[in-house]
Amino acid sequence: MKRGILTVILFCFIVSCAACADDNGNTLDEATSEFFAMNTYISVTVYGKDADNTVKSARDRITELERLWSVTDENSEIYAVNHSDGKMITVSEDTAELIAFALRMAERTNGALEPTIYPVLRAWGFTTGENRVPQESEIKELLNMVGYDKVRQNGNEIQILNNMMLDLGAVGKGYAGDEIAELLKENGITSALIDLGGNIQLLGTKPDGSNWRIGLKDPEGAGNVGILSVSDCAIVTSGNYERYFTASDGTVYGHIIDPVTGYPVNNDLLSVTVIAKEGKICDALSTSLFVMGVQKAEAHWRQYQDFDMILITKSGEIHITEGIKDNFSLDVNHGNMKVGVIEV
Amino acid sequence: MKNKVLIGICIAIFLIGVIGSALVLFAPHGTKVNIVQDGAVLYTFDLSVTEDQTLEIEYNGRTNIVQIENGKIRVVEADCPDKTCIRMGWLETGSLPIVCLPNHLSIEFADEREDLDAVIK
Numbered sequence: 001m002k003r004g005i006l007t008v009i010l011f012c013f014i015v016s017c018a019a020c021a022d023d024n025g026n027t028l029d030e031a032t033s034e035f036f037a038m039n040t041y042i043s044v045t046v047y048g049k050d051a052d053n054t055v056k057s058a059r060d061r062i063t064e065l066e067r068l069w070s071v072t073d074e075n076s077e078i079y080a081v082n083h084s085d086g087k088m089i090t091v092s093e094d095t096a097e098l099i100a101f102a103l104r105m106a107e108r109t110n111g112a113l114e115p116t117i118y119p120v121l122r123a124w125g126f127t128t129g130e131n132r133v134p135q136e137s138e139i140k141e142l143l144n145m146v147g148y149d150k151v152r153q154n155g156n157e158i159q160i161l162n163n164m165m166l167d168l169g170a171v172g173k174g175y176a177g178d179e180i181a182e183l184l185k186e187n188g189i190t191s192a193l194i195d196l197g198g199n200i201q202l203l204g205t206k207p208d209g210s211n212w213r214i215g216l217k218d219p220e221g222a223g224n225v226g227i228l229s230v231s232d233c234a235i236v237t238s239g240n241y242e243r244y245f246t247a248s249d250g251t252v253y254g255h256i257i258d259p260v261t262g263y264p265v266n267n268d269l270l271s272v273t274v275i276a277k278e279g280k281i282c283d284a285l286s287t288s289l290f291v292m293g294v295q296k297a298e299a300h301w302r303q304y305q306d307f308d309m310i311l312i313t314k315s316g317e318i319h320i321t322e323g324i325k326d327n328f329s330l331d332v333n334h335g336n337m338k339v340g341v342i343e344v
Numbered sequence: 345m346k347n348k349v350l351i352g353i354c355i356a357i358f359l360i361g362v363i364g365s366a367l368v369l370f371a372p373h374g375t376k377v378n379i380v381q382d383g384a385v386l387y388t389f390d391l392s393v394t395e396d397q398t399l400e401i402e403y404n405g406r407t408n409i410v411q412i413e414n415g416k417i418r419v420v421e422a423d424c425p426d427k428t429c430i431r432m433g434w435l436e437t438g439s440l441p442i443v444c445l446p447n448h449l450s451i452e453f454a455d456e457r458e459d460l461d462a463v464i465k
Contacts, residue, residue: 198464198465214462214464215464216463224460273464
């Protein structure tokens, strides 16, 4: 998939309309919209009154947010901040709120979430697809421009140092998911599934009142590791298995960078899945817990306990927090994986 | 003695072959069928309720014509060079999809055991 170019253009838009009944036998409309935005394939399916129009406004809202936050679109607010030569820039309410959230999460995770890592990510070629292994000196130099604590925010006014770059990619889709869920709710929708390129946001249950069945992709092979049966929550997975490259010496480098070393994360984890009420929390935590590794991720959960998570380790283990363990069933073909419950 | 062992081994291999073929040919499947092109599902039909029809599926200017009749599905016409997809006949088993390699098309039974709403990636 060619990134960057198609981000603003919705290359695909399908609306289908059908009728189905909820658990009370009332007829509900069903509408689906599938399109390309935020560098990914997005699908929104809603059930309820006036589903058709609601799904259209959901799509418009995502497009609107993308225009604000694209790093590469010259008209975006983030682009303006990143090319401000150190000057103060006034941004919209949406952008200010997202930056404030990203900075809060950066602080909460002790910098494991790093919204200013973009220059390093770019040096590895993950933003262009032309991957390379940068010199150590280059990484060291670039890390000088990284640091969420150097971002100044005063309400809608944002200031970063010259040469620094802000990238809200690790929280933007989650925030968009929350916004869409809110918009749908305001429009009387009680049941919806929003799939932002594999980030899942669920509004309510399925129309028949049952839980949604969501597959958890095997980070190492085909098929799903297991199935989550859940409702009214968001689910986001991070791992270095989706976007990576193999260097000439055979080393595999993934797209999630450890902000301390400037190198792609290489620890005991294959993937982290976070389940929580809010998509933006899931988005921010899945990335930062992946950076932390098993031990610190479990410690973080014990400290906050405002989310659930599933860790898949390189040694073939699944660590699942106690709050979600009853909603998870292991796939029959993955019976060899050891499942352990993380308790307080 | 040596011959008996050899015959025994031959019978064993033969039986394994027969059982293997049976497993492939009679692999359990539901009634839902996916028509997939380049990994993307173009159509999903529940053959138990779908009316008889023919579909034209295009790939780079070439087409396959797919027929659904009496709850069965097959490729009836194709302008690919090898026509393997037509020769495969009706889709019969869960383990062997109808494939048209030149046109990147495959017709397969959907795995209903994992009737999922979405997949987290």
